[in-house]
Amino acid sequence: EVQLVQSGAEVKKPGESLKISCKGSGYSFTSYWIGWVRQMPGKGLEWMGIIYPGDSDTRYSPSFQGQVTISADKSISTAYLQWSSLKASDTAMYYCARPGVAGRNEYFQHWGQGTLVTVSS
Amino acid sequence: QPVLTQSSSASASLGSSVKLTCTLSSGHSSYIIAWHQQQPGKAPRYLMKLEGSGSYNKGSGVPDRFSGSSSGADRYLTISNLQSEDEADYYCETWDSNTRVFGGGTKLTVL
Numbered sequence: 001e002v003q004l005v006q007s008g009a010e011v012k013k014p015g016e017s018l019k020i021s022c023k024g025s026g027y028s029f030t031s032y033w034i035g036w037v038r039q040m041p042g043k044g045l046e047w048m049g050i051i052y053p054g055d056s057d058t059r060y061s062p063s064f065q066g067q068v069t070i071s072a073d074k075s076i077s078t079a080y081l082q083w084s085s086l087k088a089s090d091t092a093m094y095y096c097a098r099p100g101v102a103g104r105n106e107y108f109q110h111w112g113q114g115t116l117v118t119v120s121s
Numbered sequence: 122q123p124v125l126t127q128s129s130s131a132s133a134s135l136g137s138s139v140k141l142t143c144t145l146s147s148g149h150s151s152y153i154i155a156w157h158q159q160q161p162g163k164a165p166r167y168l169m170k171l172e173g174s175g176s177y178n179k180g181s182g183v184p185d186r187f188s189g190s191s192s193g194a195d196r197y198l199t200i201s202n203l204q205s206e207d208e209a210d211y212y213c214e215t216w217d218s219n220t221r222v223f224g225g226g227t228k229l230t231v232l
Contacts, residue, residue, distance in 0.1 A: 035221070037165075045157075045165065045212050047221040059219055095164055107155035107214055109167045109180060 002026045004034075004096050004112035011118045012086050019082035020115045022096030029077035030054040031102040036070060036081045037095045039114075045095075050105060051079060059105070086119045093117075123149040125213050125224035132230040138201040141227050143213030150194035152215045159226075160209040168211075171196050203231050 007021040024034065035050035049060040053072040060070070072079045079096060093114045100109030124146035133139035145152050156168040169179040169189050177189035186204075190197045200207055208231040213224040 037223075044210075044226040045159075045214075045223040047223060050221070061220065097165075100167075105218065106216055107153070107167075107170055108157070108165075109155075111164045111166065114164050 002098070002110045004098060004110055006094075006096060006112040006115045009116040009118070011120070014086060014088055014119055014121055016086050016119075017082070017084050018086055018117065019080050020094060020117065022079045022081075022112050024077045024079070024098065028102070029072075030074050032098050033103075033105045034072065034079045034096055034098050035108065036068075036079075037097055037108075038064075038092045039095065040092045048081070048094075052103075052105070053079065086117075088119050088121075090117060091119045122220045123152055123215050123217070123222055125154070125215060125222055127211075127213060127224040127227045129225065130228045130230070132232055133203055134232045135203055135205065137203055138199060139203060139229065141198045141200075141211050141229065143196045143198070143224050145194040145196070145215065147194075149215070152217075154196045155214045156189065156196075156198045157212045157214060158209050159212065160206070165212065168198070171198075200229075205231055207231055 003025045005023045030053045033052050036048040038046045048064040049070045051058045051070045069082045096112040097108035098110045099106045126144045151173045157165040159165045167180040169177045171177045171189040175191040186201045188199045210226045212226045
């Protein structure tokens with residue numbers, strides 16, 4: 001069974017750094033793209049970016065390019081989303097998600113449970 | 122890049138049917154989309170992939186009450202015999218080689 005298990009909720013102050021994680025299991029981690037999606041409070045889904053762990057090919061939404069860094073550690077089947085300096089506007093739920101077909105950067109079929117990030121002074 | 126347009130809300134009575142629409146922007150009418158359901162307080166759940174021909178493939182465990190169809194740039198999600206648990210936000214998604222977009226979502230209320 002494919003599972004994407006995300007790290008727990010975080011409460012941070014503006015200016016702090018943060019790295020959240022998404023661990024994949026039940027499939028070949030290096031063979032599937034894995035992406036990140038933001039959902040601000042009461043709002044819709046926004047695609048942030050996606051990485052192919054097999055070769056670290058990474059694509060970003062123009063809206064998030066330079067604002068976050070997406071990475072992956074093949075040895076522990078885990079993808080990451082990180083910020084170097086958080087802002088209050090980064091407060092949101094963040095989901096990782098994976099397409100259904102190996103090697104194909106297409107629609108998401110599997111979703112993580114979400115990680116709530118709260119940034120407040 | 123493609124843009125997806127959805128109505129912000131819809132409502133229908135328990136046991137009835139509802140048809141939600143996702144419209145692709147000009148020049149992208151042939152694109153495949155996916156539908157996702159997000160129940161209150163939960164993560165999104167993949168429902169189906171839907172092609173411009175109207176052919177669709179549902180995810181594991183998605184009830185038979187959910188079906189898809191297409192007409193031109195419009196992609197539809199039909200839910201029949203509405204149940205209380207169908208009250209949720211519904212999002213469409215599409216992609217190309219370097220981008221991915223979601224529609225704004227439709228909030229479905231079951232009366």
